[in-house]
Amino acid sequence: MIRHATPDDIDSLLVLEARCFSYDRLTRRSFRHLLLRGHAVTFVATDEQAIQGYALLLFRDASSIGRLYSLAVDPRHHRRGIARRLMRTLEREVRRRGRHWLAAETRPRNRAMRRFCNELGFDEVGRKRRFYEDGVDAILLRKRLVPGGSSKQPRP
Numbered sequence: 433m434i435r436h437a438t439p440d441d442i443d444s445l446l447v448l449e450a451r452c453f454s455y456d457r458l459t460r461r462s463f464r465h466l467l468l469r470g471h472a473v474t475f476v477a478t479d480e481q482a483i484q485g486y487a488l489l490l491f492r493d494a495s496s497i498g499r500l501y502s503l504a505v506d507p508r509h510h511r512r513g514i515a516r517r518l519m520r521t522l523e524r525e526v527r528r529r530g531r532h533w534l535a536a537e538t539r540p541r542n543r544a545m546r547r548f549c550n551e552l553g554f555d556e557v558g559r560k561r562r563f564y565e566d567g568v569d570a571i572l573l574r575k576r577l578v579p580g581g582s583s584k585q586p587r588p
């Protein structure tokens with residue numbers, strides 16, 4: 433099942449962060465902030481027992497882009513289509529808010545994420561220098577969600 437995250441999910445989200453990331457982990461404080469603010473939307477994928485994964489979207493006013501800020505699936509549940517289902521929900525949310533593009537970033541060495549985004553129809557459109565806290569560049573990804581909408585690629 434996929435549903436909106438609530439502040440009651442923060443403990444589980446922190447466990448996921450620790451399992452999935454070695455750098456740039458979101459903290460309790462940042463989750464609290466993001467879950468309570470209107471410019472962010474977080475979805476969780478759950479089974480009867482636990483949260484298996486989450487995806488967090490950010491919106492800026494007057495931008496045609498929704499930005500995938502974080503996506504993680506518990507390693508015990510990889511390759512079962514959970515991230516794909518989360519992304520379908522995110523894409524619906526971006527369209528519902530009248531945005532035309534979904535943006536994301538990834539580390540160059542994150543083969544799983546690059547392949548995943550490629551499968552979902554994202555293009556790699558550039559790099560952002562020293563984007564991550566350990567100084568690694570980010571690859572910028574974009575997916576156009578609205579055919580016939582604004583065709584001009586927004587600046588990365």
Ligand SMILES: CC(C)(COP(=O)(O)OP(=O)(O)OC[C@H]1O[C@@H](n2cnc3c(N)ncnc32)[C@H](O)[C@@H]1OP(=O)(O)O)[C@@H](O)C(=O)NCCC(=O)NCCS
Nearest residue numbers: 452503504505510511512513514515516544545547548551
């Ligand atoms: C990237 C990530 C979210 C994918 O989650 P997932 O639920 O395992 O992905 P899915 O099962 O929905 O995979 C969908 C498709 O993506 C591609 N893919 C996913 N993981 C892959 C991997 N390890 N290697 C190659 N391709 C992969 C495949 O094409 C896959 O389809 P298939 O299984 O039918 O071949 C997961 O590996 C993860 O949480 N990684 C750690 C956190 C992270 O790096 N997040 C992204 C940066 S914010």
